[in-house]
Amino acid sequence: MMFHIDLKLLTHLNRHKCSACYKQYKKWEHLIEHMRVSYHSFHEPKCGVCKKHCKSWESVREHLTGPLPKGQCANIFSTNGCELCLNIFDSSNALEMHKDSCRMTPALSPKCVQPGMEDSDDRVPGVVATDSSMENDEDQVAGVVDMDSSMENDDDHVDEMVVMDSSTGNDDDRGPEVVAMDCEMVGGGSDGSLDLCARVCIIDEDENVIFHSYVKPVIPVTNFRYELTGLKEDYLENAVPLMEIKEKVEEILYNGESLWKARLKGGKARLLVGHDLDHDLYCLKMTYPEHLIRDTAKYRPLMRTNLISHSLKYLTRMHLGYDIQSGAHDPYEDCVAALRLYKRMRSQPHLNGGFPGSSSSGGDVETTSKRNPFDPSGWRDLEKMSPDDLLNMSVPDYKCWCLDSRTVNS
Numbered sequence: 001m002m003f004h005i006d007l008k009l010l011t012h013l014n015r016h017k018c019s020a021c022y023k024q025y026k027k028w029e030h031l032i033e034h035m036r037v038s039y040h041s042f043h044e045p046k047c048g049v050c051k052k053h054c055k056s057w058e059s060v061r062e063h064l065t066g067p068l069p070k071g072q073c074a075n076i077f078s079t080n081g082c083e084l085c086l087n088i089f090d091s092s093n094a095l096e097m098h099k100d101s102c103r104m105t106p107a108l109s110p111k112c113v114q115p116g117m118e119d120s121d122d123r124v125p126g127v128v129a130t131d132s133s134m135e136n137d138e139d140q141v142a143g144v145v146d147m148d149s150s151m152e153n154d155d156d157h158v159d160e161m162v163v164m165d166s167s168t169g170n171d172d173d174r175g176p177e178v179v180a181m182d183c184e185m186v187g188g189g190s191d192g193s194l195d196l197c198a199r200v201c202i203i204d205e206d207e208n209v210i211f212h213s214y215v216k217p218v219i220p221v222t223n224f225r226y227e228l229t230g231l232k233e234d235y236l237e238n239a240v241p242l243m244e245i246k247e248k249v250e251e252i253l254y255n256g257e258s259l260w261k262a263r264l265k266g267g268k269a270r271l272l273v274g275h276d277l278d279h280d281l282y283c284l285k286m287t288y289p290e291h292l293i294r295d296t297a298k299y300r301p302l303m304r305t306n307l308i309s310h311s312l313k314y315l316t317r318m319h320l321g322y323d324i325q326s327g328a329h330d331p332y333e334d335c336v337a338a339l340r341l342y343k344r345m346r347s348q349p350h351l352n353g354g355f356p357g358s359s360s361s362g363g364d365v366e367t368t369s370k371r372n373p374f375d376p377s378g379w380r381d382l383e384k385m386s387p388d389d390l391l392n393m394s395v396p397d398y399k400c401w402c403l404d405s406r407t408v409n410s
């Protein structure tokens with residue numbers, strides 16, 4: 001294939017530098033080819049000093065603090081940079097002030113989410129402290145307690161299956177409602193390697209538990225994985241059957257929206273945040289529309305450069321500054337960590353409208369990104385463009401979470 005190249009332009013700019021990652025090319029068409037496969041955009045993580053774009057936060061961190069850091073960037077970062085969000089501040093005072101808000105404290109788990117802690121003989125562990133035992137509720141899902149009290153009184157969360165009214169507190173300008181979910185698995189099958197969902201926790205955007213339950217697996221549990229789950233046989237004996245849990249979870253996620261509308265546009269359906277949600281959903285035997293899922297294990301900027309996921313424990317340490325999963329896993333703690341990571345990513349101050357996918361009329365990255373503006377067929381149109389112009393028209397190959405705060409749902 002032959003392409004018409006403007007020689008004057010080539011000699012004028014003897015080197016062609018990518019405005020995003022600063023790679024340099026001798027030939028213009030090599031830069032265009034680079035743009036075609038790079039999917040640079042204003043949504044990429046950037047060095048706060050030189051503004052170089054990176055594919056992941058991990059590579060920004062490497063750029064700033066790795067074994068071979070970039071000289072000037074590393075120097076400035078070492079005095080004025082926040083090691084969690086990697087932002088650079090004007091003064092070390094400003095940095096100190098910022099650090100307090102950037103480093104988060106571990107989520108204090110509501111009592112209910114710590115089974116082993118409050119074992120008492122007078123009740124089956126995990127069953128509601130009030131007397132709404134499973135058997136005497138016929139017209140609601142067994143063991144469900146509907147609470148409309150405020151979310152703050154954590155003391156009463158000691159429930160087998162807690163469902164709270166989560167319909168309050170969603171401002172219209174806040175974008176779609178968000179919940180975070182985590183499941184704990186025990187083992188089934190002859191060697192105990194089959195994952196069976198034994199516990200589910202769902203929280204709202206303000207970290208309140210809106211649903212928590214132990215789950216009675218469909219097949220016998222052969223390994224409670226006590227070290228990891230803190231679960232014993234008696235927690236699950238009278239727990240809620242998996243199919244009822246699934247229905248309840250679906251009810252929360254779809255939020256009264258019809259399936260087709262949730263699949264198509266989302267509508268009232270809630271965004272589901274979590275870590276490695278495919279696995280959780282699989283164990284709950286349910287599916288959820290891909291475009292409503294915000295998975296911290298699958299989000300490009302949070303992954304390793306080689307596209308392998310980081311653990312939630314690692315991400316929480318590196319981005320939020322505290323430790324999780326030091327003992328038995330607590331689904332509430334994991335929910336909160338994933339939610340906080342999501343919110344941190346969502347609040348990235350990315351250029352508003354500076355890329356085609358976010359154009360005025362609520363443009364949708366998912367549709368626009370299917371067309372690559374650097375396809376060879378369109379090269380003629382690109383000839384007069386500067387590297388900055390090229391970057392401006394480049395679209396990411398993933399949907400940046402910052403767009404969630406700007407989405408206007410219809």
Ligand SMILES: [Zn+2]
Pocket residue numbers: 018019020021022023034038040
């Ligand atoms: Zn580049």
Ligand SMILES: [Zn+2]
Pocket residue numbers: 042043348350400401402403
């Ligand atoms: Zn963004």
Ligand SMILES: [Zn+2]
Pocket residue numbers: 047048049050051052063070073
């Ligand atoms: Zn830099």
Ligand SMILES: [Zn+2]
Pocket residue numbers: 082083084085086087098099102103
């Ligand atoms: Zn910070």
